[in-house]
Amino acid sequence: MKKLFLITIATALMAGGAFAAKFSSRNETSKLFKSNVEALADGEYTVFGHCKEESTYCFAICPNCGAEYWASGHGGGSYNMSGNCQLCNHQF
Amino acid sequence: MNKLVYLPVFAAVIFTAAIGCKRNSEEVVYKPLVFDKEQEVKFTPISDEILFGGPARICKIGDYFAVLYYQRDSVPTFLHVFNKSGQKMGDYIPEGRGPKEGLMIMEIQNIGSDIILNDLQQKKAMSASLDSSGNVSISENQRDRKQWMINSFRIGENYLNYFAPGPYIKENRPPRLDLESSQGYRIATFYSSPLDYTDPMLRFKLDAGGCSQSLSPNGKHFVITYYDASIIELFTIDRSIKETYRGYFYPPKFKVVGTKVEPEEDRIWAFNALHAANSYVFASYDGDLASAKKKIRSNNITVFDWNGHALRLLKTDYRVDAICYSEEDGTIYAVITDESGRHYLGKLKIDLP
Incomplete structure (x- = not known):
C-alpha cells in the first residue's frame, strides 16, 4: 500500500513538472512571437x-x-x- | 518446388537493392566553393547615409541609379533615384493602394531606360522611365498574376515567371519556371529543383522566401541562389528554359517540426544580394555559420561566369544589400551597410577576365 502511495505521488510530481515545463515553453514561444510582432x-x-x-x-x-x-x-x-x-x- | 517458391522473393530483394543503388548514385554531393582568385577590396561610399529598409535592388541607367528600398518616412516610398555623385534626385511610388502607389514591391528589372516594378499584392506592374535629365514618369498596367507566382521578369513580349508551389499541392503543381507569352500561354516550363530530395515543407520554405532570382539585361541568362543553402543554378533562356549549371556547395540545415521549418545553428549564411549581368553573375555571400560572431555579415561578393566557373571572391569592408555591375566602366555599384548599420550607395572598381 505504501509502495503504491509513493508511486502515485511520484507520478503526480512528474506530471506536474511536465505540465510546468510545457507551460513555460509555451510562454517562451509566446514571448518570441511578441518580440517579433x-x-x-x-x-x-x-x-x-x-x-x-x-x-x-x-x-x-x-x-x-x-x-x-x-x-x-x-x-x-x-x-x-x-x-x-x-x-x-x-x-x- | 520449394526452391522455386523462393525465386520471386530473391528477385524482389535484388530489385530493391538495385533501386537503392540507383538512388545512392543520384545523391547530391556538396563540394566547397573554390575561387580562381580571392582578394580584399574596399568600397567607396558615394552617397550620404540613406534611410534604407529591405528589400533592396539597384540598377544603373546612364548617369543615374534607380534604387528600390522601403524608405520609412511620413509617406513611405519604394523607388529612389540618385545621380552619379550620389545625390538623391527624388522619391517615387509611395506606399498605398491608389494609382502609381505600391504595397509589396520586392523586385525591379531594368530594361533600357525603364524600370519594371511588380507589386505582388496588388497584382500590377509599374513602369518607371528615366529621361536623360533624371526625370521619372510612371505608368502602370494590371497583370493577372497566377497562384504561387513569386517573381516575374519581362523578356521582350514574354515573361519568365518563378513559382514556389505550396507543400500541400499534390496535383497540377505549377512548374518552378515558365516562359509565358503576352497572350498568357506557356511557351516553356522547367520543373526540376536542387531541393527535390528534401522535405516538401523545407523546399517550400527555401523556394518561397529563401532565394533570389535575377535575369541578365539581354534576357538570355537567369540565375537562382539561396540565402541559407550554398547552391547556385544557372539557366539559358531562348524560347526554352535550359539549366546549364547547378552548383552544390553547402546544404540547407533546417529541421521540419510539424508544419514549421526551424533553422539549425550549424547552417551557413550563403548568398544574399544577386545580380545577373550579361557576362557574369554577382552575388553577395557570407559563407560562415549563422552562429558566427562577426561585425559584418554578407560582405563578400562572389563572381561567376555563365558556365558556373567561380572567378572571384571579393572580400569587402561593407555588408552588400543590393548589387549591380556596369559593363561600361567595369564597376560594381551597391547598397552597402557599415559596421554601425548605416547605409550608403557605394562603388567598387574591379578587374575581371
Missing part, C-alpha cells in the same frame, strides 16, 4: 515571425493558398512563421 504585422495581417535582417527581404507565404505577407522595412528570410491566413483561414 512587428516583423510581419506592418499591414493589417495576423502573421508573425522572425526576420533575418541581413538578407534582402523578409516575407512569408501561406503554404495552403499562396497569399503573401511581408515585413515592410525589414530584411531577411523569415523563420518560425505563425498565424492565420486571412485569405483561406489556414492556420500555420
Whole structure:
C-alpha cells in the first residue's frame, strides 16, 4: 500500500513538472512571437515571425493558398512563421 | 518446388537493392566553393547615409541609379533615384493602394531606360522611365498574376515567371519556371529543383522566401541562389528554359517540426544580394555559420561566369544589400551597410577576365 502511495505521488510530481515545463515553453514561444510582432504585422495581417535582417527581404507565404505577407522595412528570410491566413483561414 | 517458391522473393530483394543503388548514385554531393582568385577590396561610399529598409535592388541607367528600398518616412516610398555623385534626385511610388502607389514591391528589372516594378499584392506592374535629365514618369498596367507566382521578369513580349508551389499541392503543381507569352500561354516550363530530395515543407520554405532570382539585361541568362543553402543554378533562356549549371556547395540545415521549418545553428549564411549581368553573375555571400560572431555579415561578393566557373571572391569592408555591375566602366555599384548599420550607395572598381 505504501509502495503504491509513493508511486502515485511520484507520478503526480512528474506530471506536474511536465505540465510546468510545457507551460513555460509555451510562454517562451509566446514571448518570441511578441518580440517579433512587428516583423510581419506592418499591414493589417495576423502573421508573425522572425526576420533575418541581413538578407534582402523578409516575407512569408501561406503554404495552403499562396497569399503573401511581408515585413515592410525589414530584411531577411523569415523563420518560425505563425498565424492565420486571412485569405483561406489556414492556420500555420 | 520449394526452391522455386523462393525465386520471386530473391528477385524482389535484388530489385530493391538495385533501386537503392540507383538512388545512392543520384545523391547530391556538396563540394566547397573554390575561387580562381580571392582578394580584399574596399568600397567607396558615394552617397550620404540613406534611410534604407529591405528589400533592396539597384540598377544603373546612364548617369543615374534607380534604387528600390522601403524608405520609412511620413509617406513611405519604394523607388529612389540618385545621380552619379550620389545625390538623391527624388522619391517615387509611395506606399498605398491608389494609382502609381505600391504595397509589396520586392523586385525591379531594368530594361533600357525603364524600370519594371511588380507589386505582388496588388497584382500590377509599374513602369518607371528615366529621361536623360533624371526625370521619372510612371505608368502602370494590371497583370493577372497566377497562384504561387513569386517573381516575374519581362523578356521582350514574354515573361519568365518563378513559382514556389505550396507543400500541400499534390496535383497540377505549377512548374518552378515558365516562359509565358503576352497572350498568357506557356511557351516553356522547367520543373526540376536542387531541393527535390528534401522535405516538401523545407523546399517550400527555401523556394518561397529563401532565394533570389535575377535575369541578365539581354534576357538570355537567369540565375537562382539561396540565402541559407550554398547552391547556385544557372539557366539559358531562348524560347526554352535550359539549366546549364547547378552548383552544390553547402546544404540547407533546417529541421521540419510539424508544419514549421526551424533553422539549425550549424547552417551557413550563403548568398544574399544577386545580380545577373550579361557576362557574369554577382552575388553577395557570407559563407560562415549563422552562429558566427562577426561585425559584418554578407560582405563578400562572389563572381561567376555563365558556365558556373567561380572567378572571384571579393572580400569587402561593407555588408552588400543590393548589387549591380556596369559593363561600361567595369564597376560594381551597391547598397552597402557599415559596421554601425548605416547605409550608403557605394562603388567598387574591379578587374575581371
